[in-house]
Amino acid sequence: MRRDIILDDDDVPLEEEPGGSQTSEEDVAKQPSAVSFFYKRFFPESGPADHQNWKWQTRNSIKDLKQLTEIFTLTEDEVSAFSNSGVSLPVRITPYYASLFYGKEYDNPLRKTMIPRKDELIVSFGESGDPLCEDHMTPVPNIVHRYPDRVLFLATEFCGAYCRYCTRHRLVGQDHDEFRFNALSWDLGIKYIESHSEIRDVIISGGDPLTLDDFKINILLSRLRAIPHVEIIRIGTKVPAVLPQRITPRLIDILKKYHPLFMSLHFTHPDEITPETSLACKQLADAGIPLGSQTVLLKGINNDYHVLKDLYHKLLKIRVRPYYLYQCDPVEGSAHFRTPVKEGLDIMAHLRGFTSGYAVPTYVIDAPGGGGKIPILPEYVEGRDNDYVYLRNFEKKVFKYPDPSHKTD
Numbered sequence: 001m002r003r004d005i006i007l008d009d010d011d012v013p014l015e016e017e018p019g020g021s022q023t024s025e026e027d028v029a030k031q032p033s034a035v036s037f038f039y040k041r042f043f044p045e046s047g048p049a050d051h052q053n054w055k056w057q058t059r060n061s062i063k064d065l066k067q068l069t070e071i072f073t074l075t076e077d078e079v080s081a082f083s084n085s086g087v088s089l090p091v092r093i094t095p096y097y098a099s100l101f102y103g104k105e106y107d108n109p110l111r112k113t114m115i116p117r118k119d120e121l122i123v124s125f126g127e128s129g130d131p132l133c134e135d136h137m138t139p140v141p142n143i144v145h146r147y148p149d150r151v152l153f154l155a156t157e158f159c160g161a162y163c164r165y166c167t168r169h170r171l172v173g174q175d176h177d178e179f180r181f182n183a184l185s186w187d188l189g190i191k192y193i194e195s196h197s198e199i200r201d202v203i204i205s206g207g208d209p210l211t212l213d214d215f216k217i218n219i220l221l222s223r224l225r226a227i228p229h230v231e232i233i234r235i236g237t238k239v240p241a242v243l244p245q246r247i248t249p250r251l252i253d254i255l256k257k258y259h260p261l262f263m264s265l266h267f268t269h270p271d272e273i274t275p276e277t278s279l280a281c282k283q284l285a286d287a288g289i290p291l292g293s294q295t296v297l298l299k300g301i302n303n304d305y306h307v308l309k310d311l312y313h314k315l316l317k318i319r320v321r322p323y324y325l326y327q328c329d330p331v332e333g334s335a336h337f338r339t340p341v342k343e344g345l346d347i348m349a350h351l352r353g354f355t356s357g358y359a360v361p362t363y364v365i366d367a368p369g370g371g372g373k374i375p376i377l378p379e380y381v382e383g384r385d386n387d388y389v390y391l392r393n394f395e396k397k398v399f400k401y402p403d404p405s406h407k408t409d
């Protein structure tokens with residue numbers, strides 16, 4: 001049952017499909033020389049058309065220490081993550097994404113998010129396997145019902161690449177029976193939504209739903225869209241960053257049948273904004289899909305307002321609106337990624353007023369224990385005095401706003 005829903009790289013067919021690759025031959029010819037060198041050296045049997053094929057990228061993903069060692073000069077810290085029982089979250093990196101940090105040092109931001117380190121084996125204060133208590137809000141196996149009018153629909157446990165800080169560490173890429181999302185669990189999830197008329201918003205997540213093949217995506221979207229009270233459908237995905245080749249004309253033709261459809265795209269660092277990613281986002285935006293980004297604040301990766309400002313500016317240029325900046329969830333083995341909350345607030349204070357409002361996301365903490373997303377903001381209200389409220393602007397200047405009707409005395 002599992003294999004008819006889950007995309008596994010061993011059973012990905014490599015047939016040529018009309019509309020099944022991201023770009024034209026003309027675009028392929030523009031491959032930068034560093035990227036061509038990477039493919040020639042490590043995938044000598046392949047050609048540019050393969051590199052633009054998402055199934056080739058998936059099938060040839062880097063998944064173990066041997067493959068990592070062939071491509072990267074690993075440090076002792078990285079190698080030791082594989083020792084003893086090893087890390088619990090599997091490794092998976094598409095050749096495309098690996099080419100973005102090939103030849104880069106140990107402290108490269110993208111490398112840190114993909115290659116495990118020894119720190120991942122340490123469970124620190126406040127961490128848990130399921131920090132958001134999703135497993136306690138699961139009325140049927142693939143539904144998380146935390147908020148009154150919307151649900152999370154977990155469509156697959158598979159991702160194009162596995163992020164080392166993943167909140168769903170416990171289920172993505174794992175082989176646990178309770179987290180196998182298949183035709184049976186889809187049916188149960190859809191029936192649950194059908195029988196709860198208060199659900200007006202369904203967020204398809206996982207794993208990464210866009211790693212499912214076109215047929216399965218079409219089936220899932222058509223079944224959800226057929227439920228009269230489901231007003232909007234959202235898809236959460238990191239595919240445009242790690243496997244942009246997946247955004248094919250054929251996929252676009254499917255997605256645009258199911259409006260209103262929104263997408264939350266997971267981006268971490270400005271180095272992810274490449275010509276391939278830009279093209280993928282253009283195709284999605286041209287199909288009328290509103291695109292928002294979700295970014296996890298990560299130590300040594302993007303915890304610097306210059307880096308985030310650069311990322312947000314680049315995202316706006318490819319028509320993606322920064323949506324959420326997440327404080328990193330306390331999932332087991334993630335302490336080396338987490339930053340103090342104060343640092344997040346300082347970053348927000350350096351964004352608001354210093355760049356376009358569209359480039360400023362909402363900074364949130366997803367409350368441990370299942371409290372949901374709680375926005376946190378630097379303090380801008382200085383207090384009040386009789387008929388005025390005192391406000392501090394981005395330059396730390398204080399202004400009075402007349403507010404006599406809200407006198408507290």
Ligand code: SF4
Nearest residue numbers: 159162163166207238
């Ligand atoms: S893409 Fe999302 S679900 Fe998959 S490993 Fe990364 S953070 Fe987790």
